[in-house]
Amino acid sequence: MPFADLSSDIRAAAPDLRGRLLPNQDLSALTWFRVGGAAQLLFTPADEDDLAYLLSKLPADISVTVIGLGSNLIVRDGGIPGLVIRLGGKGFTEIAVEPGDRLRAGTAVPDVKVARAAADASLDGLAFFRGIPGSIGGALRMNAGAHGGETTDVLVEARGVTRKGELVKLSHAQMGFTYRNSAEATREIIFTSALFQGRPGEQAAIQAEMDRVTQAREAAQPIKERTGGSTFKNPEGGKAWQLIDAAGCRGLRIGGAQVSEMHCNFLINTGGATAADVEGLGEEVRRRVKENSGFELQWEIKRIGVAA
Numbered sequence: 001m002p003f004a005d006l007s008s009d010i011r012a013a014a015p016d017l018r019g020r021l022l023p024n025q026d027l028s029a030l031t032w033f034r035v036g037g038a039a040q041l042l043f044t045p046a047d048e049d050d051l052a053y054l055l056s057k058l059p060a061d062i063s064v065t066v067i068g069l070g071s072n073l074i075v076r077d078g079g080i081p082g083l084v085i086r087l088g089g090k091g092f093t094e095i096a097v098e099p100g101d102r103l104r105a106g107t108a109v110p111d112v113k114v115a116r117a118a119a120d121a122s123l124d125g126l127a128f129f130r131g132i133p134g135s136i137g138g139a140l141r142m143n144a145g146a147h148g149g150e151t152t153d154v155l156v157e158a159r160g161v162t163r164k165g166e167l168v169k170l171s172h173a174q175m176g177f178t179y180r181n182s183a184e185a186t187r188e189i190i191f192t193s194a195l196f197q198g199r200p201g202e203q204a205a206i207q208a209e210m211d212r213v214t215q216a217r218e219a220a221q222p223i224k225e226r227t228g229g230s231t232f233k234n235p236e237g238g239k240a241w242q243l244i245d246a247a248g249c250r251g252l253r254i255g256g257a258q259v260s261e262m263h264c265n266f267l268i269n270t271g272g273a274t275a276a277d278v279e280g281l282g283e284e285v286r287r288r289v290k291e292n293s294g295f296e297l298q299w300e301i302k303r304i305g306v307a308a
Helices: 007-013 048-057 111-120 128-130 136-142 202-222 239-247 273-291
Strands: 021-028 038-044 064-067 073-075 082-085 095-098 102-108 155-162 167-173 189-197 258-260 265-271 302-304
Touching: 007 021, 007 048, 038 136, 048 155, 048 189, 082 302, 095 111, 102 111, 111 128, 111 136, 136 155, 136 189, 239 273, 258 273, 265 273
Parallel strands: 038 082, 064 082, 073 302
Antiparallel strands: 021 038, 095 102, 102 189, 155 167, 155 189, 258 265
């Protein structure tokens, strides 16, 4: 059932809005799993000022959800009530090399493009982004990392907009990074850009490192399937994939969802899966791992929205 159309009310409250505001937009095509329901309102701001303007005019009782490239995301089948924001366009996709071996990127920039831009500029230290699916916004939110590097290792500062439409800048310390997470204080901020610190390097050596990361991903992860990133965080004292394998979950299916045979910390949509299939499979994996080893796996993939 469609959500109530709030677009006319929002446009009346924010008549100078420049971005796209669309009611009842299907989100399944915007997630790598290709599952999920609709957004009550989907907003793509023209730029940072446009985003701040809408948020400053948005009624307090309308919830706000931000999605990026959808690589690490399950949108539940009932969709997402309220306003869903997806950054895109020139205002959030620019990359610039700055003095002091630094690189600034909009938060809609895919992680892989940051790695490539750094390599082109002979900036070492950012090649690990080549192995992370998703965008810089998601990397900030969850301290994304791969192949020996994490966002916390290279971030100088992040810029964003609060729920009230205020522009803010957060230092590395204010981000409060922990393993695959950032501080609770960042929850209400919609990040718009980030500044990273690199170091001088040899372009050929950086490219070789990126090639190594690419080959490792292709050999070990089901990147050609409808999947997300790693499903569960590695618990202290264990590796998620080993615990899942030991619990007999490799290849396990629920509906159209399956634990990958290639890498069992990845769930895949084999075709026709619902969001409930994918999330239900993940919960069954958690149950079996807990029963088998005593470890309680924590979701790394974000699950948002309401059940159908």
